[in-house]
Amino acid sequence: MLPVYVLDDAGEGAWAAGGAARWWLHHALASLDDSLRARGSRLVCFRGDAGKVLGELATRTGARAIFWNRRYEPAAIARDTRLKAELTRAGLEVRSGNAALLHEPHTITNKQGRPFQVFTPFWRHCLTLPVDAPLVLTAGRQIPGPAAWPPSSGFGELGLLPRIRWDAGLAETWTPGEAGAARRLRRFVDVAMSAYAERRNLPYEDGTSMLSPWLHSGELSPRQIWRAVEDVGRAAGLFPPGNGARHFLSEVGWREFAHHLLFHFPHTPERPLREDFEHFRWAEDPGDARLEAWRRGRTGYPIVDAGMRQLWHTGWMHNRVRMIAASFLVKHLRLNWTAGAAWFWDTLVDADLASNTLGWQWTAGCGADAAPYFRVFAPVLQGQKFDPEGAYVRRWVPELARVPAACIHAPWEAPPEVLAQAGVTLGPKGNYPRPIVDHAQARQAALDAFRALRGGEVVVRE
DNA sequence: TGAAATGTTGGGGCG
DNA sequence: ACGCCCCAACATTTC
Numbered sequence: 001m002l003p004v005y006v007l008d009d010a011g012e013g014a015w016a017a018g019g020a021a022r023w024w025l026h027h028a029l030a031s032l033d034d035s036l037r038a039r040g041s042r043l044v045c046f047r048g049d050a051g052k053v054l055g056e057l058a059t060r061t062g063a064r065a066i067f068w069n070r071r072y073e074p075a076a077i078a079r080d081t082r083l084k085a086e087l088t089r090a091g092l093e094v095r096s097g098n099a100a101l102l103h104e105p106h107t108i109t110n111k112q113g114r115p116f117q118v119f120t121p122f123w124r125h126c127l128t129l130p131v132d133a134p135l136v137l138t139a140g141r142q143i144p145g146p147a148a149w150p151p152s153s154g155f156g157e158l159g160l161l162p163r164i165r166w167d168a169g170l171a172e173t174w175t176p177g178e179a180g181a182a183r184r185l186r187r188f189v190d191v192a193m194s195a196y197a198e199r200r201n202l203p204y205e206d207g208t209s210m211l212s213p214w215l216h217s218g219e220l221s222p223r224q225i226w227r228a229v230e231d232v233g234r235a236a237g238l239f240p241p242g243n244g245a246r247h248f249l250s251e252v253g254w255r256e257f258a259h260h261l262l263f264h265f266p267h268t269p270e271r272p273l274r275e276d277f278e279h280f281r282w283a284e285d286p287g288d289a290r291l292e293a294w295r296r297g298r299t300g301y302p303i304v305d306a307g308m309r310q311l312w313h314t315g316w317m318h319n320r321v322r323m324i325a326a327s328f329l330v331k332h333l334r335l336n337w338t339a340g341a342a343w344f345w346d347t348l349v350d351a352d353l354a355s356n357t358l359g360w361q362w363t364a365g366c367g368a369d370a371a372p373y374f375r376v377f378a379p380v381l382q383g384q385k386f387d388p389e390g391a392y393v394r395r396w397v398p399e400l401a402r403v404p405a406a407c408i409h410a411p412w413e414a415p416p417e418v419l420a421q422a423g424v425t426l427g428p429k430g431n432y433p434r435p436i437v438d439h440a441q442a443r444q445a446a447l448d449a450f451r452a453l454r455g456g457e458v459v460v461r462e
Numbered sequence: 463t464g465a466a467a468t469g470t471t472g473g474g475g476c477g
Numbered sequence: 478a479c480g481c482c483c484c485a486a487c488a489t490t491t492c
Contacts, residue, residue, distance in 0.1 A: 201463085254463095323463070362463090374492040375464050382464090443465085447492060 002061060002146050003036055005029055006054065007047040007158045013075030015269065015353050018346035020315040021216070022160040023167050024176050028217050029155035031177025041143040044152035047159070050079060051086050058092055060150050065093035069218065072105060072259050073353045074266035099221045102131050102256055105263035115264035117368040122260065123253040134223035169313035170349060174213065181214035189228045196244035203307075203318035204392040209248065210316065212350035215255070222252050258354035261368050269357045270338070272366035276453050280366075283334035290333045293436050294325075295343055297397070300426075300435035302409055303383035304328045306396035313396075315349035320386050326363040327377040332442040334449060337364040365450065373450030376443045383409030399424060399432045 009016035033043040046053045087094050098104055116122035188209040199207025214220040233239035240246040265273055285291055293299050297308035307321035329340045337360040345351045361367025390408035394401045400408055402422035407414035412434055426434050
């Protein structure tokens with residue numbers, strides 16, 4: 001058996017992995033290579049066209065069969081289909097399997113035989129279906145290798161690591177690889193899951209599973225998660241075992257729903273599902289000044305800035321804060337959601353085409369089961385509600401660390417002496433910006449602009 | 463997986 | 478004792 005990884009960026013279409021995901025992939029491959037070597041095998045790596053690489057490799061090694069797990073992004077489906085045809089024609093046995101999803105997207109339809117476009121009925125339907133048990137390799141056994149290892153590059157030569165070393169924060173936060181995934185899953189299920197329903201919304205708490213990057217890169221499958229939750233349920237005598245578990249599984253459900261939508265609506269990474277949004281007039285942003293303030297966490301709204309800086313430092317952002325920060329870009333700044341999606345794509349270690357697309361279209365109100373146009377997150381209220389002590393802001397916006405909780409989410413409203421006491425000076429010459437837009441004004445402008453799309457009314461492009 | 467405006471209710475201060 | 482007002486608390490509706 002010859003374990004192979006092919007980095008085929010061109011085969012990913014417009015969505016080759018972004019910077020943070022490449023960092024993750026490098027370390028995930030390193031970890032896989034380690035565990036293969038512990039069992040007498042190794043990982044051989046190539047970059048280039050997958051069909052060409054695999055065809056040549058089969059010829060060189062005399063391989064008779066080739067196996068992979070399926071992916072569900074449009075470009076990946078197209079490539080895998082082509083690969084399967086080519087390799088079969090070349091006389092190889094080709095078999096692909098599903099390890100990425102609980103249910104194959106093409107098997108899920110509503111009673112009209114159409115894809116679901118609303119989460120709740122989708123998930124209710126999925127919950128009636130059996131979930132296959134995860135396949136588990138027997139641990140410890142030696143893996144037979146080929147008679148001779150073919151020449152190949154190691155994972156280190158794939159060029160996945162950043163040239164300038166901005167990845168220190170990622171390294172302190174994450175342990176890519178199957179072992180790291182298993183530890184995190186164990187911890188979550190044993191320690192955090194029972195309180196998940198309440199704690200998942202508090203960004204300073206370690207209350208979410210944080211399993212997304214392992215799930216994305218395939219070191220953990222949703223079936224393993226399902227199995228782990230089932231085991232808890234068996235012990236407790238019910239499934240799902242409590243409210244926390246039910247909420248957690250429904251987040252796995254959102255991931256399934258995202259893949260379901262991407263499979264059935266493959267244009268959605270680039271274009272809104274709701275066609276009327278094609279003509280929405282996003283705000284001008286000379287020099288991308290506002291977009292850049294958002295990216296760098298310099299909007300002047302502490303909860304937004306904390307999230308954007310957590311993202312930059314760790315390659316991850318708490319989900320509650322993702323919603324707030326994304327809403328801010330789309331509603332308060334009225335910048336195109338695709339610009340936000342592109343930034344998340346490059347900076348998230350869990351960047352996943354299906355989930356990223358769903359999340360941004362949901363926020364913008366142009367997707368399936370989306371937030372209505374009039375839902376505008378108020379960053380100050382959200383901060384006060386979900387980070388009442390300001391601990392999250394203090395952690396990620398150290399300039400504000402000494403601001404009292406009462407005004408940490410709206411420092412511009414703090415009495416001058418309180419700011420002075422906390423060592424904060426606001427504005428371009430100070431150490432923390434004033435809000436780049438006024439909340440009430442931006443909210444009203446967003447309502448006006450988005451209301452024009454209501455009920456199929458179309459704003460015509462000039 | 464909102465927020466803000468508006469409406470309703472009920473307790474308490476007060477003339 | 479009573480009505481009136483204020484306003485907080487809660488509910489409803491509107492965006």
